[in-house]
Amino acid sequence: MSQMMSQRSEAEEAKPVLTASVHDVRYFVALLRGINIANRASVTLTREGGMTVTVEEGRTLLATSYIYPDHFDSWEYNLEPTRVLSSQQSSLSKDSEPDSDSTSFEIPLGTLIECLNIFGTATFSSATAGSKSKKWRRGEHDDASDDDAGGRQRSRAPSNAPNNSRIEQYFGGGGHGKRTSMRLSYGGPGYPLTLLLAEDSTGPTTTCEISTFDPEPNIELPFDGDRTVLKIIFKSSSWLREALSELDPSCDKITFVSNPADEARRAQRAAPAKPLFRIQASGSFGSTEMDYPNDREVLETFECTHAISVSYRFGHISKTLRALQSSTKTSLRIEEEGLLSLQFLVPVPKPRGGMSDSFIEFRCLALDEGGD
Amino acid sequence: MQGTLNGVALKPFLRALTCLSKYGDELVIHADSNYFSLSATNSSLSAYCRFKFSKRFFSKYRVGAAEGSSRPGEPQDVKGQLLSKTLLSILKHHTNEKAVERCELSIVEGFPQADQEPNEDQDTLESRLIVRLYCKYGIVKTHRLPLLIPTSLLTPGIPDASNESRLTIGPRAIKDITEHFPSGRGTKSDPQLIWTFGDNDVEVKSLESSIDTKGKAQLSTELTISADEFDVYDVFQTPITIAFHLREFNATIAYAESMTLPIDLRFTDPAAPLFIDVEGDESESLFVVSTSQIHVPQAQIPSNPPSNNHGNNPKKRPHPNEEEEVLRQRSETPRAEKLKKSMKAVQRTETVASGSHDARSMPPPSFIPHQQPLTPQGSHPPVSQSGEVGRADGGNQLFFPESSQPAPNYVSANEQSPARGGTPLFFPLSQLSQADDEVIRASGLGLESMNAEELQAMLESEGVEVAFDFGSQRVKVEDGSDAAGDSLELIDDADAEFGPTQDEAELL
Numbered sequence: 001m002s003q004m005m006s007q008r009s010e011a012e013e014a015k016p017v018l019t020a021s022v023h024d025v026r027y028f029v030a031l032l033r034g035i036n037i038a039n040r041a042s043v044t045l046t047r048e049g050g051m052t053v054t055v056e057e058g059r060t061l062l063a064t065s066y067i068y069p070d071h072f073d074s075w076e077y078n079l080e081p082t083r084v085l086s087s088q089q090s091s092l093s094k095d096s097e098p099d100s101d102s103t104s105f106e107i108p109l110g111t112l113i114e115c116l117n118i119f120g121t122a123t124f125s126s127a128t129a130g131s132k133s134k135k136w137r138r139g140e141h142d143d144a145s146d147d148d149a150g151g152r153q154r155s156r157a158p159s160n161a162p163n164n165s166r167i168e169q170y171f172g173g174g175g176h177g178k179r180t181s182m183r184l185s186y187g188g189p190g191y192p193l194t195l196l197l198a199e200d201s202t203g204p205t206t207t208c209e210i211s212t213f214d215p216e217p218n219i220e221l222p223f224d225g226d227r228t229v230l231k232i233i234f235k236s237s238s239w240l241r242e243a244l245s246e247l248d249p250s251c252d253k254i255t256f257v258s259n260p261a262d263e264a265r266r267a268q269r270a271a272p273a274k275p276l277f278r279i280q281a282s283g284s285f286g287s288t289e290m291d292y293p294n295d296r297e298v299l300e301t302f303e304c305t306h307a308i309s310v311s312y313r314f315g316h317i318s319k320t321l322r323a324l325q326s327s328t329k330t331s332l333r334i335e336e337e338g339l340l341s342l343q344f345l346v347p348v349p350k351p352r353g354g355m356s357d358s359f360i361e362f363r364c365l366a367l368d369e370g371g372d
Numbered sequence: 373m374q375g376t377l378n379g380v381a382l383k384p385f386l387r388a389l390t391c392l393s394k395y396g397d398e399l400v401i402h403a404d405s406n407y408f409s410l411s412a413t414n415s416s417l418s419a420y421c422r423f424k425f426s427k428r429f430f431s432k433y434r435v436g437a438a439e440g441s442s443r444p445g446e447p448q449d450v451k452g453q454l455l456s457k458t459l460l461s462i463l464k465h466h467t468n469e470k471a472v473e474r475c476e477l478s479i480v481e482g483f484p485q486a487d488q489e490p491n492e493d494q495d496t497l498e499s500r501l502i503v504r505l506y507c508k509y510g511i512v513k514t515h516r517l518p519l520l521i522p523t524s525l526l527t528p529g530i531p532d533a534s535n536e537s538r539l540t541i542g543p544r545a546i547k548d549i550t551e552h553f554p555s556g557r558g559t560k561s562d563p564q565l566i567w568t569f570g571d572n573d574v575e576v577k578s579l580e581s582s583i584d585t586k587g588k589a590q591l592s593t594e595l596t597i598s599a600d601e602f603d604v605y606d607v608f609q610t611p612i613t614i615a616f617h618l619r620e621f622n623a624t625i626a627y628a629e630s631m632t633l634p635i636d637l638r639f640t641d642p643a644a645p646l647f648i649d650v651e652g653d654e655s656e657s658l659f660v661v662s663t664s665q666i667h668v669p670q671a672q673i674p675s676n677p678p679s680n681n682h683g684n685n686p687k688k689r690p691h692p693n694e695e696e697e698v699l700r701q702r703s704e705t706p707r708a709e710k711l712k713k714s715m716k717a718v719q720r721t722e723t724v725a726s727g728s729h730d731a732r733s734m735p736p737p738s739f740i741p742h743q744q745p746l747t748p749q750g751s752h753p754p755v756s757q758s759g760e761v762g763r764a765d766g767g768n769q770l771f772f773p774e775s776s777q778p779a780p781n782y783v784s785a786n787e788q789s790p791a792r793g794g795t796p797l798f799f800p801l802s803q804l805s806q807a808d809d810e811v812i813r814a815s816g817l818g819l820e821s822m823n824a825e826e827l828q829a830m831l832e833s834e835g836v837e838v839a840f841d842f843g844s845q846r847v848k849v850e851d852g853s854d855a856a857g858d859s860l861e862l863i864d865d866a867d868a869e870f871g872p873t874q875d876e877a878e879l880l
C-alpha cells in the first residue's frame with residue numbers, strides 16, 4: 001500500500017486513465033456479450049458517458065453497448081495528464097474536437113469476455129445460483145438440452161436473474177454463491193487493459209492484461225430522429241425475441257412492414273391487406289408472417305408516419321438475439337432511408353441500490369431492393 | 373383442409389410431432405373428412421408411426437375447398453409431405469398453452485394440372501401447409517410451408533389376427549424395463565432387445581450381434597419381469613421370442629408417458645412386425661416396428677424353440693419378405709444385409725434403386741406391373757383376406773426387383789451394342805479395303821476384347837440391315853469370327869485371313 005502511495009506521489013503522470021471496479025461482473029459481461037458479433041471492438045471512454053463499446057459487421061451493422069459510470073462501484077477517469085502536459089499544442093487542437101475528454105482504443109472483445117469469465121461465474125446462465133443450488137442448476141441445463149426449449153429457457157433466465165440479484169443485494173451480494181469481482185485499469189494509449197479478477201478476498205486472484213490497439217474508425221450510421229418513419233417500443237423484449245427465434249435460420253432476409261395505425265384499421269375491415277406491423281421472412285422451408293396488433297401490452301408505442309416495407313439481412317438481425325436475451329424492452333425505429341435502429345434496454349442494478357437503465361443499440365442498413 | 377387446434381390441444385399435437393420426428397424426417401399428412409393423420413417412416417423403412425386425430429380433436433375441422441369450388445366428384449382427401457422438423461420447430465416455441473389461443477392448420481392444394489385449367493387465383497402451383505398461430509394480445513403468426521406430394525403412402529397391412537398375441541402395459545412400467553438398456557448417445561448405436569414371453573414372466577435381454585460388437589465393449593443385460601406387470605397378457609403361444617430395435621420404440625414410450633396412456637402391443641410371429649397402439653381420447657396412434665429374426669439367440673437358448681416353433685419355422689422364410697412387403701420396407705440388419713448382398717450382383721441398377729428410400733419404394737411399380745395392383749391395396753388398410761393375397765404376392769415381388777434387375781442389364785448391353793455393333797457393320801468394308809481395315813482397327817476400340825459369341829449376337833441383331841447391303845460378306849464375317857475364336861485380332865492378320873473366310877463362304 002505504501003509502495004503504491006509512493007508510486008503515485010512520485011509520478012502523477014503514471015496515474016492510469018481509468019480505474020474502475022465492480023463487485024459483480026455479470027451485467028458488465030451481459031452488456032459486452034450482447035454485442036459480441038465480431039472480435040474487434042472499439043472502446044471509447046468519456047467522463048460522463050462511461051464506457052462505450054462498438055462493434056461493426058460487414059459495413060452494415062453497428063452494435064454499441066453503453067456502460068455508464070454508475071454501473072461500477074467505483075469509476076475514476078482521468079484524461080492523461082501526461083498527454084496534456086507534454087503536448088500543450090496538441091491539446092489545443094484537441095479542445096476544438098467535440099469529444100476532447102474521450103479516449104479510445106480497440107480490444108479483442110471475445111478475449112475480454114473470456115477473461116472476465118475465467119472463474120465461470122460471470123454469466124447469468126451458468127452462475128445464477130452458485131453453490132447453494134448446484135443441483136438445481138444442473139437440472140436446468142438438462143432441461144434445456146432435453147426439451148430443446150431454448151427459447152423458453154432463455155426467456156426464463158434473464159427475467160429471473162435481475163430479481164435474484166436485487167434480492168441478493170439486500171443480503172450483501174456475496175452471501176449467495178460466488179461472483180466475479182473486477183478491478184479494471186487502463187493506462188492510456190499503448191498500455192494494455194488490465195483486469196484484476198477475484199471471486200472472494202481469500203481465493204485466488206487473476207490478473208489479465210489484454211493488449212489494446214489504436215482505434216480505427218468505424219462506419220458511421222447516424223440516425224436522424226427527425227426523419228423517423230416508424231417508432232415502436234415493444235413492451236417486452238420477448239415479443240421480438242420469440243419472433244426472431246421462431247424464424248427459420250435459413251431465411252435470407254427479414255422484412256418489416258408497417259402502416260399508420262388509422263390506415264391499418266381501415267384496411268382491416270375491407271381486406272386483410274394492410275397490417276399494422278408485420279415481420280415477414282421467407283426461406284427454403286417456407287415463409288412466415290407475424291402480425292402485431294396495436295395493443296398496449298405488445299406495442300407500448302407505435303408511431304408510423306407512412307407505410308413502409310424495409311428488408312434487412314436476416315443474418316444481421318438475428319445477431320441481436322443475444323442482446324435481446326438480457327434486455328427487457330426493445331425500441332425499433334426506422335428512418336426514411338431504411339436505417340434501422342434497435343435499442344435494447346438492459347437494466348443494471350446500481351451498486352448503491354436502484355436500477356440504472358443501460359442499453360445496447362444496433363443500427364443496420366437496409367437491403368437495397370432496387371434490384372429486387 | 374382446415375383444422376383449428378385450441379391451446380390445450382396443441383400440447384398433445386406437439387408431443388405427437390416430437391414422436392413422429394423421431395421416427396422419420398419426412399412427415400406425411402393425410403386428411404380425410406373424419407381424420408387428420410400424420411405418419412412417418414424411418415430411413416430403413418423398419419419403423420412406421422402414424423397418428424390419427426379425429427375430427428373432434430380439432431375445435432373446427434373441415435376438408436374440402438373453402439369456396440366450394442371443388443368438383444363434387446373429387447375425393448375429399450388431402451395429402452402432403454414435409455420435413456417434420458420444420459413444423460416442430462415452429463410449434464415448439466409455443467409450448468406455453470396460455471400464449472397461444474388457437475392454431476389453425478390449413479392445407480392449400482396446388483393444382484398440378486394447371487395447364488389444363490389455368491387458375492390464376494392460386495398464386496402457386498405447390499401445395500402449402502399454412503400454420504396460423506393466434507397468440508395472446510392478437511398477435512398472429514402465419515407460417516407457410518411448402519408441401520410435397522407424397523410419392524406413395526406407406527401403410528402397414530393388418531396383421532393376421534388368428535395367432536396374435538396381445539399385451540397391454542402402462543408407459544411407466546415399460547419404461548422401467550427399457551431404461552435398463554441405454555441407447556447410446558451416438559445416433560449410430562441402436563440397441564436391439566430380445567423379448568421372450570413365457571407363461572409367467574417376460575425375459576428381456578440385449579442382443580449381441582456381430583454389428584454391435586465391432587470394437588465396442590460388451591455389455592449384456594438381461595432381466596426378467598413378471599407377466600403381472602402387464603395389464604393384459606395374452607400370448608398366443610408361450611414362449612415366443614421377438615426382437616426389435618429400441619430407438620423408435622423409446623420414442624413411442626416417451627409419447628405414451630407424456631400422455632399417460634397405456635401401450636398395446638400386438639404381434640403374431642417372431643418375424644412379423646410388432647404393432648403398437650396408443651389410444652387417446654380423440655387421437656389414436658399406431659406404431660409398427662419391424663422385428664428381426666434372431667438366428668443366433670435361438671441356438672443360444674435351447675429351451676426356447678419348442679416343437680411348435682419348429683412348425684412355424686418353415687413359415688419364417690417367406691415372412692421376412694411378407695413383412696417387408698407389408699411395410700414396403702428394407703428392414704434392418706440381417707435381412708438388409710442379405711438383400712444388399714444379392715443386390716450387389718446388379719450394381720448398375722442398385723444406385724438407382726437405392727438412391728433414396730423414397731425412391732426405393734417407387735421403382736418397383738415401374739419394374740413390375742404386378743405390383744401396381746398392390747399399391748392401392750397397400751395404401752388403404754386392406755381387408756385381411758386381400759391383405760393376405762397382397763402379401764403373398766409381395767413375397768414373390770420382393771424378388772422382382774432383383775430378378776428384373778438383370779433385365780436392365782440386358783437392356784444396357786443392348787444399348788451398348790449399337791455402339792459396338794456399329795463397327796462390325798463396317799467389317800465387310802474392311803474386307804474390301806486394307807486401308808479401311810486399318811482405320812477401323814485403330815478406331816474400333818472394344819473390338820479386340822469382344823468374344824465371338826457377343827459379336828455373333830450383335831451381328832445377328834443387326835443382320836438384316838447388313839444383309840441388304842453386303843449379302844455374302846456378312847456371312848463371311850460371321851464365319852471369320854467363328855474361326856477367330858476368342859479374339860478378332862486374327863482378322864487383322866489381313867492377308868492370311870482372307871483366304872479361309874472366303875473359302876468358307878464359298879462352302880456355304
